[in-house]
Amino acid sequence: MSASWTQKRDRFGGLGVYTVIYLAFIYGPVLVLPIFSFNDSIYVAFPLKGFTFQWYEDMINNPGMLAALMNSLKVGGTVAVLSTILGTLAAKAVTRYRMPGRGPVVGFIMLPLVIPEIIMGIALLVMASTGGIPLSLLTIGVGHMLLCVPFAMVIMISRLEGFDKSLEEAGLDLGETPWCVFWRVTFPLVLPGLVASLMLTFTISFDEFILAFFLAGTDVTLPVFIWSQLRFPQKLPGVLALGATILTVTFIMITFAEWFRQRGDQLRKVS
């Protein structure tokens, strides 16, 4: 009985077919992006025409798109740094100190993870307009912070929970000041978590649409800009070129992050 079971599993069965279909479903559309970004036609349709760099030239020569890209990088970078700092501090408080009301506080910080973004978008917009706050990149950034802090906090809590508190005490015990212990012990050990948090929060902010759409003033972020371009068919290939570029950069970043995470896991196995 058990022998035939294993034989069956060795063969390329239904599960294998499912896997292939699944992967094709996920990555097929994504791969279409770079392919059409080199296609010499404004219509995104098979059969492919010829090979061209024209859309990449269009992308570089489109000041609106570049401005939106810069806005997104600015907002994403700032949000990533700030939310990682806040998330780390909150995670440290939650994991290190026994404090009253810890459960509810953590619950409230995590709540934006489950509130529909459209609700948050409307709520923030109402707040901004009743408070007389002009819409700008700043309001977008504040909205993104609400989304990103919980993620940063979750990542850092899992990092700090696997962190033996006596490592820091050992540092003190061996004659280092608390400040030096932070740099020689704590920081190197939480670094993989910090990197993971920076990358995740940056990505969340970078491709966030709904809040950015509600909270944008005259300066828009890239997703909002791309959405506005979709009304003009001739602009589509330029968007594809941008998409392909972002895809490549993201792929490189994720590979790097994964390498970093695995290194961190190896370290954690000891402590």
Next chain:
Amino acid sequence: MSDEHIISIQGVSKEFAGVKAVNDVDLGIRRGEFFSLLGPSGCGKTTLLRMLAGFESPTRGEIFIDEQAMSAIPPHQRPVNMVFQSYAIFPHLDVRGNIAFGMRKSGLSKSEVNARVEEMLEMIKLPGYASRGATQLSGGERQRVALARALIKEPKVLLLDEPLGALDKKLREQMQLELRALQKRVGITFVFVTHDQEEALTMSDRVAVMSKGRVLQVEGPMGLYERPTTRFVADFIGTMNFFGGTVREAANGTASIDAGPLGQVRAATQDEAFTVGAEIVVAIRPEKLRLTFEAPGPAVNVAEGRMGPAAYLGDRSHLYVHLTGRDEPVAVAMQNEGRSAVGIDQTDQPVWLSWADDAIVLLPDE
């Protein structure tokens, strides 16, 4: 405070949210001795040790190390180092990085520090391990690295919190001997926390037995075993049979006591004044009882009973004897001198127990 004491703990208490983890402890630890804190789980050993290292501050009282009050001195400036129960080896550093961690401010050059690290590796019998990653060490090796990392600092006192707890029995016994030999060689005062009484007795010059935050008795291993002063200590160290008793006569350092099933016993009274009529506890160790299958000759200290269950332990057997007028059987340890263990499978045989006058310990009734 006398200067034979490197550590002097004076009236120290520590409360956590109303719980007294350490309760009014006075303790002097002598220069160069191997001192153990022994007690059951939760009795406050770690808390007391952490107050010495500076990770907790006393709620009341003061700690002096080498005649210097410690209350205002943070952990990184205290002349003590600690070996943590979890070893706390830095996972991002190799063995050399771990051992040299505390040498940054030593004023030694890099090559001098490396030479010191090599010396330490030699001492802990791990030569050639300098560039091993912390991840690649076994439990016993980590324990040694943690020891070297602390000893390279040449502290006045080394604090060890159950450093052998995570090791298997054989390695543990080996490390006990090594640690003891190392301590004698370097001459540093060791304060060693353990809940294993056998470990404390084998390794220490003196032991403080703790219970519920208090220190009950401080003494050398033999004194602790042979002359416990409280029922708790008598029970915690080794095995002990306890009997209720009433003092009938007391004079010239000996007392005659009516000890129920044991009959009339005589015992040397230590310094305590036992007044006639007082209720006290009579205690006797299993190996100090002699078991015979015939009535012994005319002796004062003898009790008759019936053989109960027995446990064969190889080198010796633990026999249990029922005495009339007592529910709990009396434990008797018997060396298995021949190859057929005496007392096994002889349930219900009549037996006699006898003992020497000085075998009995008298304890206050609590």
